Amino acid sequence: MDSTRVTEHPTSHERPQTGAGPADPRGALLRTPEPLPTAPGAPPAPALPAQTRAGGLPTASPAPLPCAQHAAPGNQGGTPTSVPAADGAEHSQPAADEPDAHRPRPVPEGGIPVQPGAGQDRASALPGGKDRRTGQAPPRGPMPMRRDGDRLRFVGAATRRIARGIDLDEIVMGLCRATVPTFSDAILVYLRDPLPVGDERPTGPLVLRLRRTDRIPQERDLEDGILPVPVPENSGLADVSNELCEVRPGGALAEVLRGVRPVFADAPAARAALPELLGDDLVVPPGQRAILAPLRGRRRVIGAALFLRRPERLAFEADDLLVAAQLATHSALGIDKAVLYGREAYIADELQRTMLPETLPNPTGVRLASRYLPAAETARVGGDWYDAIPLPGSRVALVVGDVMGHSMTSAAIMGQLRTTAQTLAGLDLPPQEVLHHLDEQAQRLGTDRMATCLYAVYDPVAHRITIANAGHPPPVLLHLGGRAEVLRVPAGAPIGVGGVDFEAVELDAPAGATLLLYTDGLVESRLRDVWTGIEQLREKLAATAQLTGADHPPPLEALCDEVLDMLGPGDRDDDIALLAARFDGIAPSDVAYWFLEPEDAAPGRARRLARRALARWGMEELTDSVELLVSEVVTNAVRYASRPVTLRLLRTDVLRCEVGDDVPQLPRLRQARATDEGGRGLYLVNRMARRWGATRLSTGKVVWFELNRG
Numbered sequence: 001m002d003s004t005r006v007t008e009h010p011t012s013h014e015r016p017q018t019g020a021g022p023a024d025p026r027g028a029l030l031r032t033p034e035p036l037p038t039a040p041g042a043p044p045a046p047a048l049p050a051q052t053r054a055g056g057l058p059t060a061s062p063a064p065l066p067c068a069q070h071a072a073p074g075n076q077g078g079t080p081t082s083v084p085a086a087d088g089a090e091h092s093q094p095a096a097d098e099p100d101a102h103r104p105r106p107v108p109e110g111g112i113p114v115q116p117g118a119g120q121d122r123a124s125a126l127p128g129g130k131d132r133r134t135g136q137a138p139p140r141g142p143m144p145m146r147r148d149g150d151r152l153r154f155v156g157a158a159t160r161r162i163a164r165g166i167d168l169d170e171i172v173m174g175l176c177r178a179t180v181p182t183f184s185d186a187i188l189v190y191l192r193d194p195l196p197v198g199d200e201r202p203t204g205p206l207v208l209r210l211r212r213t214d215r216i217p218q219e220r221d222l223e224d225g226i227l228p229v230p231v232p233e234n235s236g237l238a239d240v241s242n243e244l245c246e247v248r249p250g251g252a253l254a255e256v257l258r259g260v261r262p263v264f265a266d267a268p269a270a271r272a273a274l275p276e277l278l279g280d281d282l283v284v285p286p287g288q289r290a291i292l293a294p295l296r297g298r299r300r301v302i303g304a305a306l307f308l309r310r311p312e313r314l315a316f317e318a319d320d321l322l323v324a325a326q327l328a329t330h331s332a333l334g335i336d337k338a339v340l341y342g343r344e345a346y347i348a349d350e351l352q353r354t355m356l357p358e359t360l361p362n363p364t365g366v367r368l369a370s371r372y373l374p375a376a377e378t379a380r381v382g383g384d385w386y387d388a389i390p391l392p393g394s395r396v397a398l399v400v401g402d403v404m405g406h407s408m409t410s411a412a413i414m415g416q417l418r419t420t421a422q423t424l425a426g427l428d429l430p431p432q433e434v435l436h437h438l439d440e441q442a443q444r445l446g447t448d449r450m451a452t453c454l455y456a457v458y459d460p461v462a463h464r465i466t467i468a469n470a471g472h473p474p475p476v477l478l479h480l481g482g483r484a485e486v487l488r489v490p491a492g493a494p495i496g497v498g499g500v501d502f503e504a505v506e507l508d509a510p511a512g513a514t515l516l517l518y519t520d521g522l523v524e525s526r527l528r529d530v531w532t533g534i535e536q537l538r539e540k541l542a543a544t545a546q547l548t549g550a551d552h553p554p555p556l557e558a559l560c561d562e563v564l565d566m567l568g569p570g571d572r573d574d575d576i577a578l579l580a581a582r583f584d585g586i587a588p589s590d591v592a593y594w595f596l597e598p599e600d601a602a603p604g605r606a607r608r609l610a611r612r613a614l615a616r617w618g619m620e621e622l623t624d625s626v627e628l629l630v631s632e633v634v635t636n637a638v639r640y641a642s643r644p645v646t647l648r649l650l651r652t653d654v655l656r657c658e659v660g661d662d663v664p665q666l667p668r669l670r671q672a673r674a675t676d677e678g679g680r681g682l683y684l685v686n687r688m689a690r691r692w693g694a695t696r697l698s699t700g701k702v703v704w705f706e707l708n709r710g
Helices: 025-030 148-163 168-179 252-259 268-278 318-355 408-426 431-445 530-548 556-564 602-617 620-640 681-688
Strands: 008-010 050-052 058-060 082-084 090-092 186-192 207-215 244-246 290-296 301-308 366-373 384-390 396-403 451-459 464-470 476-478 484-486 504-508 514-518 576-583 591-596 645-651 654-661 691-697 700-708
Touching (some): 148 318, 168 186, 168 207, 168 318, 244 268, 252 268, 252 290, 252 301, 268 301, 301 318, 318 408, 366 384, 366 556, 384 408, 384 576, 396 408, 396 514, 396 576, 408 431, 408 451, 431 451, 431 464, 451 514, 476 530, 484 530, 514 530, 514 556, 530 556, 556 576, 620 645, 620 654, 620 700
Parallel strands (some): 008 207
Antiparallel strands (some): 050 058, 186 207, 186 301, 207 244, 290 301, 366 576, 396 451, 464 504, 476 484, 476 514, 654 700
8 A cells, every 4th residue: 555645644633732832931931821700890901012022923922920819718827829721730829028029920832722611611501511700501612722822832842842753754744743633624735746856957847745634533432521523524624536737837726835934725826726725525614714835845746735623613813823834844844854865775775785784694514694774773884794705615705794883884884894704805905915915905005094994705515714804803603512612713813904814724523513703893882892792692593502401402593583682772873794504514425526537538438427426326217317427528628728627526415417528618508509529518518407607716716517306
């Protein structure tokens, strides 16, 4: 379902909180106090004159309130008397000799005040719920704001609610929930589709899409004591069918949006613009019961908001246009920032997916699992990386590295180093040579480009692993019996120092063991040093292995999750990259290896050796295909080789054949012409094999192909 599809969301039925202070602390001075009830026959209290401040909002006069002479009967001595305020909160009138008696008590922030009129004066109410002065029942639902202090408090609370949103949906929902039902009975929010990002200039026509609607539901929660509010027919609050609107250049809607200022629905410009925006099916309440407010961001108009009131409710006033303008401005600027934030988050996510491998390979004799955690949600990508690179001879290179910092710059440097490592691995260089070339590349990138890296090569046939380290934390090897061992690997200097040698060590990699490569964010934080963290990691691995028993290694995915569970609340100071490798190996009985002299009889001998190996493995159904393909590949190798040619067959889940020679040039697949005598060997391999490829070695190359087992 399209994320921009219109859905109607009823407004929350919570009781409005009594009073909300404005965003400016001085707004408490602008509150207009309610007149005190007077005794029968007493002269009315003098009204407070209204003053006009900048912006057009009248404010209360700073004259002191005559409190003592208007005390209620029974209240002697001039003590404060509690009277119900229009917004539902009770305020005490101060004594006449109290300093700053005209200043009311500030109200707490965080809520939208109840509109005056929603709760009538209890003293003027008849037993039947009717007004004593008019003899009629007050209208149901929220009443319009009649005091400038109410408008000011409402704008302050509403803008705070809108500003709390981070993404686009939160901001739009904050606008809807802040205005319904306090300011309007319904709201429709239209946004540009697509929304422009930053300073980019939109192309194509201006299209507005209905992003969200909100209105007072037909029935309120009876447990809260709120009676159902009937929705009259043809009130303009029905579902909107016109979800998409293309603004015609020079049309009435375009003129209203260009004017930026909110307008009443009965204005001449709005009467022609609303049918274009809403469609002809939606009937807007007559009179000043609708306000159309354009939403203008930093550069351009990005949408519009329509505020509606029911016919039985009092119409909007002129000052409500200022309220609508303030809400529209705050919402539009928030939407602009949310779009920019969303674009930055999208770029960070795309950069992370590009820099790190999307999926791990499935090499023969080893199983892999990985995890990556950014330092924080605001820094989704950093300088940590991991990689697994298949190598000739069924080997695999395991790499983990960490560039200093966790910024976009660190991520860019990490991407360059990772690409360099993949290129060097394709040349089949020893691990120490790979680190040496990475060190040179880091120095070319800049003098302050520092990184740590660990490069390991696993051979499933020999059950050995060769490791070289450049200032990285040592790996941990979890044996099949449950013993966790921190491998003793020379630390070396970090990449980028320059002028240092790297040393490689070769260790046993028994079948069933698990090698864990990680970055320092897993074991080092402000609360613990790196060696304490390594010891905790070793204990965690040993404890996890005990859960599955001595004969069964723990599952890789579950093992990675258990390792990350050791992180505490204060341990997320840096990025974390984790690579786990389970060594299955290839049994010697599943390997057949021969040397062939580069002579004309070599292809025939290769066919006989392959036939015998397949018969020993019970795979006679592949004999014809293997003989044909082995003969073609060995013939190409013998034609140019000067040293003995190697032939190796590996039996795993597939049958793999590898032919190596001392010629560095890689073969290329080409289409042979009808008159050519050769050039069809690789074509046959490409058509009959499951997969095939060629890899350059430091001493030559290897051509390999795979066949599915019957």
